[in-house]
Amino acid sequence: MTDYEKLKAQFREIGYLNRTIALLDWDHETYLPAKGVDYRADQQAFLSGMAHNRLVGIKVKELIEACESDQANLNTHEQINIREWRKDYDRSVKLPTEFVERFEKTCSLAKASWAEARRENKFEIFSNHLEQIIDLSRQKADYYGYEQTAYDALMDVYEPGCTTESLSPVFADLKKSIVDWLPEAIETTGDITEAFLKDDYPIAGQIKLNEIISRALEFDFESGRIDATTHPFCTELGPHDVRLTTRYEADDFTVSLYSVLHEAGHGLYEQG
Known part of the structure; x- marks a missing residue:
């Protein structure tokens, strides 16, 4: 097995861990019972620490360096993988494992408190977790380092450069x-009203409509599904496992429909 194949195997296993965390997160936002929130946060924190330690370990570091020294024997796709894996390593190695675990746990708990705050219409239920996330995000930016603003360090993760x-x-x-x-x-548009959209729309009918629309857009239900959540999102849990979510309102079918149209766009991208 070449150094590249060994490194690829390492990142494949890191991917298994990260997608397991994503699966737990998807369940958290769809079906997790309220009393399971604290334990779920511990699970996600533990696995995030495990994935982080695997990524920043000496084995990955040495294999990246070996592959960088052997660029001439790698094809273009392999060279790009090495470049991106190097970026992942260099960024992640700056973060202490304890911090990674604390950040993951805080975000997990915050999602539950946000959902409760929204349901009860009480911002104070969520405010403490929000303050913690902002503080931790600033700490993360400091760990990453930046020249002008802290946001630059965080933005580079999603919009490189x-x-x-x-x-x-x-x-x-x-x-x-x-x-x-x-x-x-x-x-x-001042005289346009949406009042005519307000009516009684059974959830079962909305679910069927969303499926019809998604199939028309060519979303593959053999490799994906749609479930209900508080705030719609799309997540990719594997090469053939893309989850869409939406929110249902019994008196307004457009809430779920527009969400599905939006998230299906992400889903189609993930399905290739």
Whole structure:
């Protein structure tokens, strides 16, 4: 087995752990009983620490270095994998395992408190967890390091190479266009009402409609499914396992429909 094959096997197993965490998270937001929240947070924290330790371990470090020294014998796709694995390693090695576990546990608990706060319409139920997440996110940015703003360090995870400085002109142009256009839009649509959409729409019928629409978009139900949650999302749990979620309102079918249309877009991307 070559060094590249050994490294690929390491990241495959790290992927197993991360997708197991994602599966637990999906269950957390769909079917987990209320009294199971604390234990679930411990599970996710433990597995996140395990995946992190596997990623930043000496074996992965040495294999990355060996592959970087053997670039001439790797094809283009393999070289790109090495480049991305190096980025993952360099970013992750800056984070202490204890911090990774604490961040994961806090986020897991926060989701449950947010759902309760939304249900009870009491922000104070969630506010403490929100403060913790903001504080931990700032700590994460400090661990990563940055030149100008903390947000640059966090943004690079999702939009590599982008910074607040590079994106500011984009949003400035958008702001000007939107502000100029908004009064006309408000005047044009001011008399439009959505009242006619309010009616009694059985949830079973909405579920069927969402399935019909998703199939029309060519979402593959042999490799995915749709479930109910508080805040819709899409998650990919494996090469042929993509989960869409939506929220149902008995008096407004557009809530679930628009969510499914949006999340199906992500799902189609994940299904290739």
